Amino acid sequence: MRLFFKDGKSIWHCKYCSTEYRESGGTTVVANHLMQQHNVNISSAQEARTTSMQVNIAEAFKNSRQGPEYKRRCLSGGAG
Template identity: 75%
Template sequence: MTSQISDILSQFDDELVEVLDSPIIQRPSPESPATSTATTSKPRRYSKVWLHTPVRRNEVILNSKGKPIWRCKYCSTEYQESGGTTAISNHLKLRHDIDISSAQEARSTLMQANIAEAFKNARQTRLQTSLPR
């Protein structure tokens, strides 16, 4: 009996996942008739730039050519997703004064500063030990 219930629940879970993963195409909005959105589970969007678009992170906006784009929720500027997030990040920083540098970028910057400081200290130590007293 328990295995039958488990099998039924497993089948229900599989059907639910299929429904949740299936794309949903929405009608284009009146303000931009050449675009549409589709809900999908791919691609995974981890960048903070997706917090600054008028749709949810897992929704895809398509341009009139059917290409996925990122649209700014503040000024409606659009960038193709295939271009990466650097241009989008620069747009947010320059046009809207929003800095979305990631924790990885912050760690890299800090590490580079630490390395530069270590080289500077090594030079000073070498100079101090090589000078006559």
């Protein structure tokens, strides 16, 4: 993905072909172009990050229910 300015407007230029879109069109247009024309799925990376964050949040809630016996790591390097 490359952004350029043309006539004072931000333009997205596909790195695989010469197609150009206005950036103001949103990411759906770009994602559809990449998937339909080049078989590139950019949403898979975002889905992986979202899943990872959800797992981390679920684990944090599970650990918080373990009570005072559960010891958290001290990330600041001090005694904890």
